[in-house]
Amino acid sequence: MTVPQLNTGKTMTDQFFLKIRTYTDLTTEAETAWAALLKEKTCHKGDNYISVGQIPKKVAFVTKGLFSQYYIDDNGETIIKYFFPEGRIAGSIPATLTQSESLFTITALEETTVLEYNFAEFKKLVFTYPDIARFYIRYLEQHWIIDKEPYEVSLRSDAAKVRYAAFLHKYPDLVKRLKKHHIAAYLGITPTQLSRVFGYSK
Amino acid sequence: MTVPQLNTGKTMTDQFFLKIRTYTDLTTEAETAWAALLKEKTCHKGDNYISVGQIPKKVAFVTKGLFSQYYIDDNGETIIKYFFPEGRIAGSIPATLTQSESLFTITALEETTVLEYNFAEFKKLVFTYPDIARFYIRYLEQHWIIDKEPYEVSLRSDAAKVRYAAFLHKYPDLVKRLKKHHIAAYLGITPTQLSRVFGYSK
DNA sequence: CGGCTTTCTCAACATATGTAAAGGTTTTTC
DNA sequence: GAAAAACCTTTACATATGTTGAGAAAGCCG
Structure with a gap:
C-alpha cells in the first residue's frame, strides 16, 4: 500500500489512477490489486533510475519531475530516446520484457518522484483482469504505435x-x-x- | 471462410494459425471465430495494398510474396519503413487504429498473396477471447517494442x-x-x- | 564574494552524404 | 528479339552536419 502524500490535494495513487482512467476505466478490484503493487520512490537530480547493463524488473509512473532515457554511442555521443515528464510511465521496456540487459540509462534531470511497480507482477494482473488487459492494450497502441x-x-x-x-x-x-x-x-x-x-x- | 489452397501441403489458413500459435495457443472457438474473418487476396507486383491518404480497415497476413511500406518525403525521396515478407502481418496500423489517413503506401514488390481481415472485427475478438488478447499483447510487444x-x-x-x-x-x-x-x-x-x-x- | 564548472555560441576546418548527370548493365515489355 | 525502361555505378560538385577549440555567459559551491 502506498503512503498518502498530498499533491494538489491528491495522493500519488489518486494521481496515478486518474491517469490510468484516461485509457480505460477499471473495476474496483482491479484497481485495488494494482494499487497493492505501487511503491513510492524519489530520485534526486542526476540519479539513475535504471543503468545500462541492468536487467530491469520495475517500471515507474512519474508523479513529479523528469527523466531522460539515453545511451552513449560508440563515439561517446549521448543519444536521448525519450523524455518522461509527469504522467508518463518510465521504463526500459524491451529489456524488461526480455529480461535482458538494458541498452539505456534512465536518469533524473530534476528531483523526481515516482510510483514504481514490478512489471512481471503487473503482467499477471493483465492476464487476470480483463479491464487491465484493456488498459495495457490501449497503452501499448497509444504510446508504442500511434x-x-x-x-x-x-x-x-x-x-x-x-x-x-x-x-x-x-x-x-x-x-x-x-x-x-x-x-x-x-x-x-x-x-x-x-x-x-x-x-x-x- | 477461406478457400483451401495448397501450399507445401497446407492451406493458407493452416499456415496462418501455425504462425499465430508461435505467439500463443488459441482455443478452437477463438480460432474458428478468427478464421471466419479471413479472406484471401492476391496483389500483383506493383499493386498498392494500401495507398497514402486512404483510411485502412484491414490488415493482411502475407502467405507468399513481399510488401514494402513507404512514403515519399518533401524532396520526392522514397523512404521505406518496413518490409513485410511471408509470415508478417502487413498494415498501416497507426492509421487503422486512429481511423485516419495513412501516411504510408503498402505496395507489392513481388506477386503477393495474403489473408486479410477487418481489424475492427479482430479487435472485437480481442475483447471477447482472452487467448486472442494474449496473442495480441505478445504480438504488440514483440514487433512494436522488442x-x-x-x-x-x-x-x-x-x-x-x-x-x-x-x-x-x-x-x-x-x-x-x-x-x-x-x-x-x-x-x-x-x-x-x-x-x-x-x-x-x- | 571568487573561483570552478557547465552551458552556449561561434569560427575554421573536415567529412559523410546528397545532387545531378552520364554511361553501362540488366530487366521488362511487347 | 528488339526497344524501352529500370537499375547500378561512377564522377564532380554541393551541402548539412560533425569536430575541435576558444571564449563568453550563466550557474554552482565553498
Missing part, C-alpha cells in the same frame, strides 16, 4: 531545423526544463548544430 | 556502412529479393551512397 510514428517519420526525412521547430511546438513546456544539449541529443544532432539552426531561425 | 529497438538505435548512431552490414547480416534472404535502391531507401540513404559504401567494403 505516438511514435510522427517522430520516426520526422527523424528520417526532416532537416535538423524542421525537427527543432517541431519539438518546440510539440513540447513547449519541456523545452523550458531542458538544457539545449538535451534537446540536441534528442534530435540527433550536436549542440553546435542546434546552435546554428537556432541562431538562424531566431 | 524488434524495433535495435534498428532504431542503429538508425540514430551508426554510419550508413554499418547499417548496411547489419541489414545484410539480419536479412540475408530479403537482400536477394530486393533491389539496391529498396535497401537504400530502408537505410535512409541514396542509392549513390549505398553504392559507395558497398563498393568500398566489397
Whole structure:
C-alpha cells in the first residue's frame, strides 16, 4: 500500500489512477490489486533510475519531475530516446520484457518522484483482469504505435531545423526544463548544430 | 471462410494459425471465430495494398510474396519503413487504429498473396477471447517494442556502412529479393551512397 | 564574494552524404 | 528479339552536419 502524500490535494495513487482512467476505466478490484503493487520512490537530480547493463524488473509512473532515457554511442555521443515528464510511465521496456540487459540509462534531470511497480507482477494482473488487459492494450497502441510514428517519420526525412521547430511546438513546456544539449541529443544532432539552426531561425 | 489452397501441403489458413500459435495457443472457438474473418487476396507486383491518404480497415497476413511500406518525403525521396515478407502481418496500423489517413503506401514488390481481415472485427475478438488478447499483447510487444529497438538505435548512431552490414547480416534472404535502391531507401540513404559504401567494403 | 564548472555560441576546418548527370548493365515489355 | 525502361555505378560538385577549440555567459559551491 502506498503512503498518502498530498499533491494538489491528491495522493500519488489518486494521481496515478486518474491517469490510468484516461485509457480505460477499471473495476474496483482491479484497481485495488494494482494499487497493492505501487511503491513510492524519489530520485534526486542526476540519479539513475535504471543503468545500462541492468536487467530491469520495475517500471515507474512519474508523479513529479523528469527523466531522460539515453545511451552513449560508440563515439561517446549521448543519444536521448525519450523524455518522461509527469504522467508518463518510465521504463526500459524491451529489456524488461526480455529480461535482458538494458541498452539505456534512465536518469533524473530534476528531483523526481515516482510510483514504481514490478512489471512481471503487473503482467499477471493483465492476464487476470480483463479491464487491465484493456488498459495495457490501449497503452501499448497509444504510446508504442500511434505516438511514435510522427517522430520516426520526422527523424528520417526532416532537416535538423524542421525537427527543432517541431519539438518546440510539440513540447513547449519541456523545452523550458531542458538544457539545449538535451534537446540536441534528442534530435540527433550536436549542440553546435542546434546552435546554428537556432541562431538562424531566431 | 477461406478457400483451401495448397501450399507445401497446407492451406493458407493452416499456415496462418501455425504462425499465430508461435505467439500463443488459441482455443478452437477463438480460432474458428478468427478464421471466419479471413479472406484471401492476391496483389500483383506493383499493386498498392494500401495507398497514402486512404483510411485502412484491414490488415493482411502475407502467405507468399513481399510488401514494402513507404512514403515519399518533401524532396520526392522514397523512404521505406518496413518490409513485410511471408509470415508478417502487413498494415498501416497507426492509421487503422486512429481511423485516419495513412501516411504510408503498402505496395507489392513481388506477386503477393495474403489473408486479410477487418481489424475492427479482430479487435472485437480481442475483447471477447482472452487467448486472442494474449496473442495480441505478445504480438504488440514483440514487433512494436522488442524488434524495433535495435534498428532504431542503429538508425540514430551508426554510419550508413554499418547499417548496411547489419541489414545484410539480419536479412540475408530479403537482400536477394530486393533491389539496391529498396535497401537504400530502408537505410535512409541514396542509392549513390549505398553504392559507395558497398563498393568500398566489397 | 571568487573561483570552478557547465552551458552556449561561434569560427575554421573536415567529412559523410546528397545532387545531378552520364554511361553501362540488366530487366521488362511487347 | 528488339526497344524501352529500370537499375547500378561512377564522377564532380554541393551541402548539412560533425569536430575541435576558444571564449563568453550563466550557474554552482565553498
